[in-house]
Amino acid sequence: MPPIDPSAHTVPAALELEGLTKVFSVGRSGRSVTAVHGLTLSLGHGEILGLVGESGSGKSTVARLIAHLHEPTHGTLRLGGDTVPRPLRGRGLKRLRKRVQMIFQDPFASLNPLHTIGYILARPLKIHGLARGRDVNTQVNALLDRVGLSPGASYAAKKPHELSGGQRQRVVIARALAAHPELILADEPTSALDVSIRLDIMNLLLDLRDREGLSMLFITHDLAGARYMSDRVAVLYAGHLVEIGPADAVIGDPQMPYTQLLKSAAPNPDGYFAQAGLEVRGEIPDLQNLPPGCPFEPRCPHARPVCREGLPRLYDVGPGHQARCILHDPLLAAQPPLVPAAGAPAPP
Ligand SMILES: Nc1ncnc2c1ncn2[C@@H]1O[C@H](COP(=O)(O)OP(=O)(O)OP(=O)(O)O)[C@@H](O)[C@H]1O
Numbered sequence: 001m002p003p004i005d006p007s008a009h010t011v012p013a014a015l016e017l018e019g020l021t022k023v024f025s026v027g028r029s030g031r032s033v034t035a036v037h038g039l040t041l042s043l044g045h046g047e048i049l050g051l052v053g054e055s056g057s058g059k060s061t062v063a064r065l066i067a068h069l070h071e072p073t074h075g076t077l078r079l080g081g082d083t084v085p086r087p088l089r090g091r092g093l094k095r096l097r098k099r100v101q102m103i104f105q106d107p108f109a110s111l112n113p114l115h116t117i118g119y120i121l122a123r124p125l126k127i128h129g130l131a132r133g134r135d136v137n138t139q140v141n142a143l144l145d146r147v148g149l150s151p152g153a154s155y156a157a158k159k160p161h162e163l164s165g166g167q168r169q170r171v172v173i174a175r176a177l178a179a180h181p182e183l184i185l186a187d188e189p190t191s192a193l194d195v196s197i198r199l200d201i202m203n204l205l206l207d208l209r210d211r212e213g214l215s216m217l218f219i220t221h222d223l224a225g226a227r228y229m230s231d232r233v234a235v236l237y238a239g240h241l242v243e244i245g246p247a248d249a250v251i252g253d254p255q256m257p258y259t260q261l262l263k264s265a266a267p268n269p270d271g272y273f274a275q276a277g278l279e280v281r282g283e284i285p286d287l288q289n290l291p292p293g294c295p296f297e298p299r300c301p302h303a304r305p306v307c308r309e310g311l312p313r314l315y316d317v318g319p320g321h322q323a324r325c326i327l328h329d330p331l332l333a334a335q336p337p338l339v340p341a342a343g344a345p346a347p348p
């Protein structure tokens with residue numbers, strides 16, 4: 001499916017974030033960390049946007065802000081063109097929770113072991129007033145069928161421990177679908193599963209998007225998985241959006257040194273990824289001590305003096321493809337690098 005350009009939509013995008021920011025206070029020290037900095041992006045109807053980045057880059061925080069499990073510190077969130085009011089409480093919050101559903105990493109932890117699958121799936125149907133009486137069972141069975149657990153009735157009587165990890169994640173997906181959401185936030189939905197069943201779950205999510213037009217934010221550490229699943233991919237570094245564009249462009253030909261580094265560090269068992277020629281240097285950044293300019297500057301082999309002065313803007317680097325790197329500004333890129341490139345002659 002070709003990448004969807006949300007700007008081409010005449011109907012409002014499924015999701016729009018504008019300057020979304022989350023500052024957490026840390027302990028009683030009065031210190032704070034900004035986990036998400038001014039994130040602006042949109043997601044078209046029926047689009048899958050992959051969200052990738054190292055551990056601590058802010059991926060889950062973005063999902064939790066959208067689901068309103070955290071209140072944003074600044075910024076605007078729009079769902080289908082409706083601005084989500086702040087503070088959001090009571091009926092407004094219940095309405096948002098119906099429209100946006102999360103799928104978490106660990107299906108073992110997500111399902112109450114004391115209840116049957118039928119009970120677990122009936123709850124959202126009742127809470128959101130979507131079924132009553134006998135219709136509840138019919139809808140539960142239909143949900144199980146939709147996620148490939150057929151015949152539904154034979155699974156509804158089971159408890160979570162009677163199912164495999166992959167089957168449990170299918171139940172979690174069915175529970176998310178029960179509320180008829182417009183947007184699914186899938187936070188590493190396959191990383192707790194055996195490699196052999198990851199593809200099954202990814203194919204189920206793709207199939208649901210194709211059949212039911214769901215919009216989805218797909219969070220993952222795995223670049224190959226992001227490319228397989230997503231129309232577009234957004235890359236986060238220390239809470240900043242550093243690259244976004246069509247999945248094949250961002251992962252096949254990354255234009256931000258950080259994405260190149262991620263790609264070069266990705267497992268490459270079958271030659272799927274070419275090596276990007278970057279050395280992995282440095283550690284995941286400490287959000288309490290970020291440099292004043294580009295957050296990636298201390299690890300970047302291409303850094304120029306200007307990278308220490310301020311956060312670079314996003315540059316257009318291809319159709320629908322943007323990267324936050326001054327290498328795309330010919331004047332700034334002409335500055336001598338702070339660190340000589342590998343193989344360059346040593347300074348006298
Ligand atoms: N409730 C919280 N209070 C304080 N800091 C938090 C809170 N939640 C997240 N953070 C911090 O925000 C940053 C981003 O965390 P987040 O969980 O969003 O990262 P992530 O990209 O999902 O990482 P991972 O790949 O490990 O899941 C981290 O530094 C984390 O410690």
Ligand SMILES: [Mg+2]
Pocket residue numbers: 059060061187
């Ligand atoms: Mg996370």
